Amino acid sequence: MSNDAVITQLNEILKHEWTGVAQYSQASFIIEGPWREVYSSKFEEDAEESFNHAKLIGNKIVALGGVPVAQRNEIKQTRDLREMLENALAFESKAVEMYEKALELAEGTRSLVVFLEDILLQEQEGVDEYSKLLRESAAADAQLSARKSG
Template structure:
């Protein structure tokens, strides 16, 4: 068995070609960021100038989730027809999942040093999705599908806008986006029955 020459093993390594820069943290910058503005909790200067913009995006998403909870709850309690019990049960599941999204978003707003905006008087104007008072089951499903598609697009845009400016918020939004896509698929399936 022939062993490779040491020069053979290292010649393909980026360091051998002068292309290698070690991944190393800037210890001075770490200390500086960690000790500046301690009252800001987890928010370090690395969040840059976008923190307030992200909080605004999140407060609008919070309003959307809360309006969706209200719409789903209304539809859960008022759905009628032969298929309504099974669909109503799923609408309640969606309402609870939207409420969980709202909780995640509110918690993240606080982590970023903001204040979650739960004011009932402005929910509808800040929400991307509409409330709906349909009485027909098919109309309810249609309104919920439109709202879910709005949520999908708004979360997709937020993920794109935030990018690497706030990885924690981006990952949270990506998880919520996946749930909203699942909701839209389920509702679309019900409408095709």
């Protein structure tokens, strides 16, 4: 295992997690309307999860002899709930891809593999959750449309 390659990938993950802190926090701030109470808390929890992942990854980078990045990627902003959920699904899906790539690089170092698998599991749960929320949202949209036209 090359520590340099792993550290580079972990720093890309760290930038992604910092982006999650900002993007989810921003969504929790700007969500309005009848769904604010539900989704503001959901986005706050996801921002906290991204921050926790950032701490884990940053500490692992240092343990491997690297220096954690202090940058993030551009965040996606919208006031539309469905777009917020779609952005969240895209964010979580990208995280899964990034952790899977890090796992490939970590192959042969069991403790690092387990460390990354634990976080990957949480990211996959995020994908699953946002996929279900978007399905629910689509069903609710269809019901609303039927009521309006009926």
